[in-house]
Amino acid sequence: MPKSGLRWLWVTIIVVILDRLTKSLAQKYLIAYTALPVWSFFNLTLVYNKGAAFSFLSSASGWQAWLFGGIAIAVTVFILQWLYRLSYQERWVSIALTCIAGGALGNLSDRILYGHVIDFIQLHVGELYWPAFNLADSAICLGVVMLGVRMVKKEGFK
DSSP: OOSBGGGGHHHHHHHHHHHHHHHHHHHHHOOBTOOEEEETTEEEEEEEESSSGGGTTTTSOSHHHHHHHHHHHHHHHHHHHHHHHSBTTOHHHHHHHHHHHHHHHHHHHHHHHHSSEEEEEEEEETTEEOOOBOHHHHHHHHHHHHHHHHHHHHHOOO
């Protein structure tokens, strides 16, 4: 077992597997663009996103899939290099980075397989709706928040 942060890559694998599984279930059981209410603030809604976060560039002519795919690959390579240099004992940072990598690879696999990202989680307050997202997006956000917490904890508010 490596003595670097690469020891935590199993988190990436779990994120990708859960992301693929939930997207597969969403495609099998949900009707596209039709909300299935679960709670008063939460719907399951199958949405196909050709853009990035919040459907950024979703109406572009198709080049955006290559751009976002390239960014996902570059981010993943950067994270792998960071993990390699990181001690395996740096659990918090390693898990944060592997969550981000798992989310990037989960959405990248959608872009490669379908040319768009499959989203299905929709949160709302009354008539104010948050754009639909997926588990890969959630893993990326979790990883970024974890890195932010670590930075604030380690550096303080200077």
